[in-house]
Amino acid sequence: MSYCSSICAVILAMLLTTPLVWHRVHAATAAQTGQNAAAETPSRKPAMALDELSRRLETYADNVFAATNVPGMAIALAHGDSIILEKVYGVRSLVSREPVTRDTVFPLASLSKGMAGISAVLVHLDAVENDTASFDIDAPLQRFLPRFELADPWVSRHVTAADCLSHRTGLPPDAGELLKSLFGYSNWEIFKRFRQLELARQFRDDFTYQNYVFTLGALAAANAAGHATWSELANERLFAPLGMNATTSHDAYIRAPNHAVPHILQPEGFVPNTLPEREDQDAASGVFASLKDMERWIRALANDGVVDGSRVLPEKALELAFKPRNLVSTSGPTATLYGLGWQVSFMDSARVVHHQGSLGEGVNTVVALLPDYDLCLAVLTNGFMVGAPGAIKSKFEELVILGEDVQNQLPHHMELAGFMLKTMAESYGRMPPPPAIPRTAAPHERCTGVYEAAYWGRVAIEHDASGNLVAIFGNSPERRVLRHYDANVYSMEVAVPLAGPDAAFPTAVEFTCPNDKPCESVRFRRLDTEGRSGVFSR
Template sequence: MAVAIIQNDTVVYEKCFGVINLTTQEPVNADTRFQLASISKSFTTATIASMVGTGDLAWDDSAVEINPDLQFSDPWITEHVTIRDLLSHRTGLPEYAGDELAEFGYNRSETLFKLRYLALTGAFRSSYAYSNLGITAAAETAAIKAGIPWDELISERIFIPAGMTNSSAVFSDFAEAENHADTYVVTNGVAEQTAVLFNDDANSPAGGVSSTLNDMIRYLRLQLNDGNLDGVQVIDASALSETHKAQNILLSDYTTISAYGLGWDVVSADGRVRVEHGGDFTSGVSTLITLYPAEGMGIVVLTNGFPGGHVLKKAVVRGWEDMYFTGSVQNDWYAEIEEEINAAMEPGSSVLSPYSTLPEAPENASSPRDLVNYCGSYYQDYYGTITVEEGDSGLNLYLGPAEMQYVLTPYDGDAFYEPTTGTGVYFTFDSDENVQSVNITMLDLPGRTGVFTLI
């Protein structure tokens, strides 16, 4: 873990804890690269703010006029959606839609093309649903306007002028760096290293930036100094300020306003405003950056563990906030946040665990047909083609360009069980006993269906 606090452009706390790898025991230092996950969104909006400040783009520009390939399932929304809409999670896209496509091996352009097959689940400009795909769509639109790839644009507009020499929006730059933090799933104090580092290049504008504590200190200063760093105006102050303003209200009552800005959460509570964003990969990344603009103060926490790191980052920031504003810690934040994340990981309870699991198979369960009857290729527009083949213990299902393998074991008749998610897979046959379709229930998610037709 690495933590830094700045106030009035001065570092008031900076410390690194732990190791980058449990086997080598090499310690974390201020130049260790961490994956930032969704803190990346603020880098995307900072990049676009830079373009707004130089007159190359406007927040309310039509996205489709710049990027004609950007198509929603509703043509009216396609025609009217703006850069601001995409960056503030108010397009009506389903929550987290598209994330699974990257996991299945689809690249960025393929994933963005499939946006047109998503049924919209929210009201345009009057609803909120967190959308990595929307952020990526805005970034790609900006890159088209600039005439260069996204990773070059963010480097040219932010990393280079801000002197962030160990930051990148390309996964290989992180993975190949000798001093990078390997990732761990940390549960109940036990850490297990992730077999493969998570590559988020497909959604890099939403989650693919990596950086170091030293670079993030520079980033905190940039954000808190109205886009100015060491006397250089990296981003126009007015354009950057717009990213910190509420664009989409989530909650408003007598004591609290909670909103999404442009790549930032904006919260007004307890008589003060904080602008922040967290990031999480279930593969073993958890990060948090919080700005207190009125106090000229900011804090960043980088960890290479999940869900343990998620608990730790929030407890550190909320504890520091208590200490600074009241003089003492007001709550057992670690216990409270741990309870919240454990509840969120219960099956079917949240995006972290969206699946409702099957019960035990009935005692009188029917045997499946000969397995060859289920085999073949099936298709739908959004998820693409899947292949089902006979396997050693049932059926093998292969999904996406990555051909991710899922083993399906017999459950009851034409129903099979997928053990990693605990969900069902159901085949449908016609009156001539020929297979017609399959419903993969782990893919039955808001705005998309898990039904595939035999081809």
């Protein structure tokens, strides 16, 4: 699965719903607060002086960096239009050992979503101000993307960009994943295939974390504003006005001499990894920025859209982006909601507007805004999710709102990292050793041919020069070798980015071959996911 998004979503849900002692608000109260979250509230004073807050948060960040051994980290804290804490740690790469600086460009991962939500709202507000129907974030998506269609005709006619940007379309988790990495389809080919998916969840009632569906909502806004990609819209409406001159796309990130290399976690420690291009999910996880640029971003958030005395973001845009539209969970005493690319939770009735980012290749980030206190935090790391950003975020909230150290969240976040590694391995269907005497397989000529599945498309089974069966998926040129396992069962290796630069797990491939006839179907166990079958028919 591309970038381990499914497992990252599992961890995200756990982070959002695990009862923590510092959440002092009942679910019902939080839900009611969420309904009024967009209402203007007077600024509160932090529970301690700002210099004391900065000192204690810096000390905690120092300890977290030392405890997690994450290769590099950058942290900034804004109060209104001022940066009151800024610090960089470690190295860009454990190979080059070059130090992290304010200008080091990090992958932001899902922090991109908050930027996409606000940019979509800007296009919406433009249409409202100019009294045009060019874009409405709450209008049917088909009005702006006529080619878009889902399996359910009624939902097709009613689903909106806001539904996509708040993860409430009802499509199965991670709809679209693997269609790019395994099958090589373009974004529009992926979007077209959504019509082959039955809704797995209730439309507008369930939270289902997705990257391609989210990207679709942002792309609708970009197209309405005359842009071919969301990145173009973001550059015009966010990054250029804010002076975020180093904020960029994947290709420019790779070319930048000062960029943070992602690192995955191995038994021997962190190991440098590679990051595939992310243009296909630019709005969901494809933005790259330096700490210097992120400081301008968090200043805008903490100061109601004003930077250096000039308004760059309308207050209404922030209000609409932060407005809760979906309920993530009501677990124990907590409630977490979701706006347009932003999570909204509460501590002592104070709003926390935030989002974490995680890429399986070895990136973990967070932004947390306390709008009632005019404070916003950013933490960037170039290591796999071992809890550093999340723990610092939790401490930030405690110190500002409660004024005390209630609980060290680092052990909790580090425990989740171990769970994530274990769950990822299991999700790829590692196979046990084959039997001592494998049963004979059907002749290869009965297996070869073209098989199809409505959602996935086609897979061709052919011979390679060495006589092995190989699978060729969709538009991908890659020929994946099938190794005989037992009878008509083969194994195929699937890349697992978080396990290492060249790591792969074997997954089962099962042919159904009646009597002496050509095989009728082939099943790829890796493709058996919620709402999707891995069976391809001849």
